[in-house]
Amino acid sequence: MSYKTSIAHQNYVFADLKTLMAKATPLRSGDELAGVAAENATERVAAQMALADIPLKNFLNEVLVDYDRDEVTRLIIDDHRADLFAPISHFTVGDFRNWLLSSDATTEKLQSLSMGLTPEMVAAVSKIMRNQDLILVASKCEVITKFRNTIGLKGHLSTRLQPNHPTDDLLGISASILDGLMYGNGDAVIGINPATDNLQNLTELLKLMDHIIQEYQIPTQSCVLTHISSGIQLAERNVPIDLMFQSIAGTQLANEGFGISLDLLQEGYEATLALKRGTVGQNLMYFETGQGSALSSHAHHGVDQQTLEARAYAVARKYNPLLVNTVVGFIGPEYLYDGKQIIRAGLEDHFCGKLLGLPMGCDICYTNHADADQNDMDVLLTLFGAAGLNFIMGIPGSDDVMLNYQTTSFHDALYLRQLMGLKAAPEFDTWLSEQGIFKQSNNRIHWAEHMPAQFSKLLA
Incomplete structure (x- = not known):
């Protein structure tokens, strides 16, 4: 499934969710070495805009590493708690960011939500957050x-x-x-x-x-x-x-x-x-x-x-x-x-x-x-x-x-x-x-x- 967006009168098409996630990632040398990074800052912003509109449930249906070949993927999908995910299952990645930053996302709610989240969901939302967003949300979490x-x-x-x-x-x-x-x-x-x-x-x-x-x-x-x-x-x-x-x-x-x-x-x-x-x-x-x-x-x-x-x-x-x-x-x-x-x-x-x-x-x-x-x-x-x-x-x-x-x-x-x-x-x-x-x-x-x-x- 491809993903599309436009910015500055230019259309961008991302072949699949894996490509979109990589292009939306803030710049780092490892992704450049792997050949998966955005070509420039404009493409990165376009990918982040497209990623923000992706429903969170897409990450349950489009895996980034093949389910049949990878036991980590099987662990992620098989252990996912749909009942805990249900309260936010209608969110897009952008909605999820907004909720995490709101006063409604309390320590207790974040604790109860954790097993309803997949790594790809939290990685996706992190890619559209500023450093201060990452700090604020993490400060509300308590893992003892x-x-x-x-x-x-x-x-x-x-x-x-x-x-x-x-x-x-x-x-x-x-x-x-x-x-x-x-x-x-x-x-x-x-x-x-x-x-x-x-x-x-x-x-x-x-x-x-x-x-x-x-x-x-x-x-x-x-x-x-x-x-x-x-x-x-x-x-x-x-x-x-x-x-x-x-x-x-x-x-x-x-x-x-x-x-x-x-x-x-x-x-x-x-x-x-x-x-x-x-x-x-x-x-x-x-x-x-x-x-x-x-x-x-x-x-x-x-x-x-x-x-x-x-x-x-x-x-x-x-x-x-x-x-x-x-x-x-x-x-x-x-x-x-x-x-x-x-x-x-x-x-x-x-x-x-x-x-x-x-x-x-x-x-x-x-x-x-x-x-x-x-x-x-x-x-x-x-x-x-x-x-x-x-x-x-x-x-x-x-x-x-x-x-x-x-x-x-x-x-x-x-x-x-x-x-x-x-x-x-x-x-x-x-x-x-x-x-x-x-x-x-x-x-x-x-x-x-x-x-x-x-x-x-x-x-x-």
Whole structure:
């Protein structure tokens, strides 16, 4: 089915919904690389005008990736809740935007609607929204998850403490963990990207983090970001796994490039559930995504990268995750060229994930060959504070010495919490006060000038 519109006395015809979605997407280098982007700004506006008039129900009848060839498409269509979609089933994409921005679209209504939405619907509406629209709507969403603490409450901001080390040295990792805790980081998860991905090394890292959490009775959870097949083996050996990790994408072919399927994700989910390590809840999956991942493995089927990113959220949603992290600038300038594109993509991802009912965080980051700098990341960080992001990264000095990219530091979380009056997860916030790390006076939070004595033995 083709779609038509005219602008400036020129007619535009878009061959199908997939083409229209790609042409309507705000400019980014990945879509140009894939050859699906609008040829110019005028064509982009024409596509956005045409997209605004599309009925939302069209996305249930015209799939962008073939149903018979793609298990992600089958998941999206088969799990769609028509009863929850019914109240807005008469909307066009433009109507949906207007309603989302209205006072009628309350937090409660957005929560009840999430399973009635498909990723393609939320990707479509994001394409006709300004940055401020994405921020305002996302700020109305509240997605709460629990394992050993409660993440996602309004007025709170959590962090992943990321103590990576280029040789997985346990003392070096311990020093980074201690540093992060002293800045109030780590309530989302203490999560390590391992430099050496063998079961013995993974076991040592998991046991180290489990020891620290148990020794100091920290109300948080740990994760080693290894492949889910390794995670399943560790779970079978009863190694102390809190969260099961996996990178995911928005097409079956891209997920096969990661060495995964929906069945394997289900196996990992069930293996971790069986360990019963959560105390206040059982949300125990940790997923990472990123615009451009499908294109980078030639698995995009001609679909724009932002829509495919939203489709990855349907995969995540199936397994009730504790955390979903869009690693927004990590894949590089081939997909998001500069700070402007990274900022836009981050706001899109957060908006789409939250509408779909996911606990969205963001690795606010860039690679050293991108046309971006830390000031761009400060802007995105601050916008996310307004938008109600669930969590960010916390890394020593903003510089990951193992993965070689730039992200947010331990003190960036302090900045945002102080600026906007945000707190850590409630259980973790209480722990920080009890340990003497943070104290509150005159409605301001202060942190300890000296390391509390009880932590000194961690580096002994």
